[in-house]
Amino acid sequence: MASALDSLLFFFLDLLLFPLSAMAQTNGSISLGSSLSTSDNSSWISPSGDFAFGFTPVADKNLFLLAIWFNKVPEKTIVWSANIDSLVLDGSKDELTSSGNLVLSNHQGQEIWRAQVTNGSVTSASILDTGNLVLRNSNSGITWQSFDHSTDTILPMQILDMGTSSTLSSRETETNYSSGRFELDFQADENFVIYTVNLPTMAHYNSYWSTSTMGTQSQMIFNQSGYIYLRHTNGSMHNLTSGNIVSTKDFYHRATLDFDGVLSGACGFNSYCRLDETQRPSCNCPPNYSYSDPSNMFKGCKPDFVSESCEPNGSGKGPRPQFQMMEILNTNWASADYQWYTPINEDQCRETCLGDCSCAVAIFKGANCWTKKLPMPNGKMYADFGGKALIEVPFGNSTSQIPSPSGSNNGKSDRGTLILIISTILGSSVFLNLLFLVAILLVVFFMKHKKLLRHQPEQISLGMNLRSFTYKELEEITDGFKQELGRGAFGTVYKGMLVSNAGNFIAVKKLERLVADGDKEFKAEITAIGRIHHQNLV
Structure with missing residues (x-):
């Protein structure tokens, strides 16, 4: 003293x-x-x-x-x-x-x-x-x-x-x-x-x-x-x-x-006192908070978002993914504690506050975590505190501070950034939401269409000009020459199906031996098959 x-x-x-x-x-x-x-x-x-x-x-x-x-x-x-x-x-x-x-x-x-x-x-x-x-x-x-x-x-x-x-x-x-x-x-x-x-x-x-x-x-x-x-x-x-x-x-x-x-009592509820370069106090608001009275910084701060309230019939516990933690170094509201956890690491301290609907701020120092609820009196920033204040704020609303997760959470940070970007886009306007949905549908359509094209090189109309198929294409059409329909003079006939004509089956003849006039005979057989198919269509 x-x-x-x-x-x-x-x-x-x-x-x-x-x-x-x-x-x-x-x-x-x-x-x-x-x-x-x-x-x-x-x-x-x-x-x-x-x-x-x-x-x-x-x-x-x-x-x-x-x-x-x-x-x-x-x-x-x-x-x-x-x-x-x-x-x-x-x-x-x-x-x-x-x-x-x-x-x-x-x-x-x-x-x-x-x-x-x-x-x-x-x-x-x-x-x-x-x-x-x-x-x-x-x-x-x-x-x-x-x-x-x-x-x-x-x-x-x-x-x-x-x-x-x-x-x-x-x-x-x-x-x-x-x-x-x-x-x-x-x-x-x-x-x-x-x-x-x-x-x-x-x-x-x-x-x-x-x-x-x-x-x-x-x-x-x-x-x-x-x-x-x-x-x-x-x-x-x-x-x-x-x-x-x-x-x-x-x-x-x-x-x-x-x-x-x-000294520490200088600033109002939810704000914290910080000595400026002339060693005079100034009152500061946490990220996503603003002065209750803009003309008088000593009257405290209020949140710029709607704080989540605890349901009367609920436990008040559980993850709240729409919130994140922002940090302020060497800052504390010493008389606002309602829970104390030890031993605990910083990630656990963050998750503890995020999982508690009453928690607005968590103070982490050493292996200790103190959770605090609004309103918080006597906030103070001082260099020898050695701890940090973790402020709970909604995703996408913070501009005054940058989250400071530990180095081991890079994956979580990347996912959080992606969620932040998507949330920002979806929350901007109805028009942008519609535009974003149309873009997604177009991307899905073209990807599916491209996939179909890869499997539809055989798209032709039977009865019109004939085309050649590669052995690999025929192998895909017949599912690896799986189902045998019968045998002819020069080979075996297999059941197949063209992707462009789903539900209509075709016969694929696989040559097993060649004779002098075999090629002429094979073409005549194909022509006859095509003529029969044309008659069936009529």
């Missing part, structure tokens, strides 16, 4: 450093009856000029936030705001009323926000050089201060302890100041934790970071030197910042719980 503590600012809190510039001190007291408006571009300034309090446009520039910001920084950097969940339109007003109430009203005069004073009446207000907006009573005592009602940022000289200042809430996005998905909380057990939050119910999921210091400290302090530490009840300190901190005399400091939460 020590390493997590030492990395608090680096991972969770965005530390901002801005160079200081000199400015003359002014009187920062604000009297009763003073007001600010969105239309006059006015603000209340701290004595040093380092901080300002007033309205600042956000989003589409037609909405306004009542906020405190660094006044000397070119890019207006907000450190506190009053109406993060209730932006106002132009014409709105903030007023320190004559009765001592600091009230924000919208353009229709409706009250949007009020500083809840609990300690006496207010006689003045001021914005301090620490960035703290305070309301004072007649004895100059503080009756209300912005440091007790932090939003997403703490500043040097600010303390978080049990009570109203015990929580930091992130923004929803970088440009949306509404309450976001992450919360740093000083719990009643004195443990500092960071949660992911379910919007809009604001219910807490399990914490993904904590100091694990229950009952040992009383405050988290951001001191003037730029260090953040825990002060324990026994007076000891535990530093949460590491390395050398640049001087607060030369730079502005702030610590902010960023809108992305930075």
Whole structure:
């Protein structure tokens, strides 16, 4: 846990450093009856000029936030705001009323926000050089201060302890100041934790970071030197910042719980967090998944296909050949397991998920396989994981990733490619389906016709011109001179059948000896046979 503590600012809190510039001190007291408006571009300034309090446009520039910001920084950097969940339109007003109430009203005069004073009446207000907006009573005592009602940022000289200042809430996005998905909380057990939050119910999921210091400290302090530490009840300190901190005399400091939460809880369901080249998190969707909200990648991902549901009366088991597994290296959804198999190899892990209608993703590492179902929270890609995520997707729908079967499955891969091609063709359109069917029929017809031609060289019409047959052809016609019909003077007669006249039998005479006039006699016999056949036809 020590390493997590030492990395608090680096991972969770965005530390901002801005160079200081000199400015003359002014009187920062604000009297009763003073007001600010969105239309006059006015603000209340701290004595040093380092901080300002007033309205600042956000989003589409037609909405306004009542906020405190660094006044000397070119890019207006907000450190506190009053109406993060209730932006106002132009014409709105903030007023320190004559009765001592600091009230924000919208353009229709409706009250949007009020500083809840609990300690006496207010006689003045001021914005301090620490960035703290305070309301004072007649004895100059503080009756209300912005440091007790932090939003997403703490500043040097600010303390978080049990009570109203015990929580930091992130923004929803970088440009949306509404309450976001992450919360740093000083719990009643004195443990500092960071949660992911379910919007809009604001219910807490399990914490993904904590100091694990229950009952040992009383405050988290951001001191003037730029260090953040825990002060324990026994007076000891535990530093949460590491390395050398640049001087607060030369730079502005702030610590902010960023809108992305930075660590594994940053991304929504079914997506996974990946640090980019600047070590900032980006949320990615698995293959065949897309962002639930394209304008906000932190809201998770949804499948681009209809997931197969388990039949109520079925076992939910069995092969699903219409699905395949795509892989993402070094990626895991650590808290979404429902089954664990070991020992097992990668092919078995793939088949296990494909055979389970509840399985959407399998994680394979070593000889272990964890199956997971949707929705999957807290996805993360990290280089030292050493395993891979196997994502179940339909055949033919994946373009963002390439399947990575093991080298022993080349045959399966080839068959899968063939199935993919055929599926793509058949699924394209009715016209292509018909064209594909006609092409198959034509191929079958020509192949059969070609085969028949090879066996039909004897196609003639009996009674017309005679033709010669080879011995091999005659051998095929008679099935190897198999059935004997009778014997003549010069040879034996066999039963045969021409392919072109299926069902009509012929007689084939095989000469066994030759005489001087044998050839003439044989031709005369053939002519007589042909004449008899012609008469039968008539």
